[in-house]
Amino acid sequence: MASSPLNLRKKLTAYRYLTGPDDAAFCHRVTEALNQGWSLYGPPTLTFDATKGRVICGQAITKDVEGAEYSSELKLSEL
Secondary structure (H helix, E strand, O other), rough: OOOOOOOOOOOEEEEEEEEEEEEHHHHHHHHHHHHOOOOOOOEEEEEEEOOOOOEEEEEEEEEEEEEOOOOOOOOOHHO
């Protein structure tokens, strides 16, 4: 079977883990990422910071980017 140019396209799957206090600002960060093409990856996580007396949220997100290659220099927040 011959390869077509479509089969040779590179696709990068990027991964980020957003963290922050359980507040509106954290929810806005996740919402912004979703509206920039990122997808939720698994359920959110919560932990309690006893020193500061607050709940900390975490949410993993992923994004598929066509025509990109991985590099450790890649700025994931700019994808």
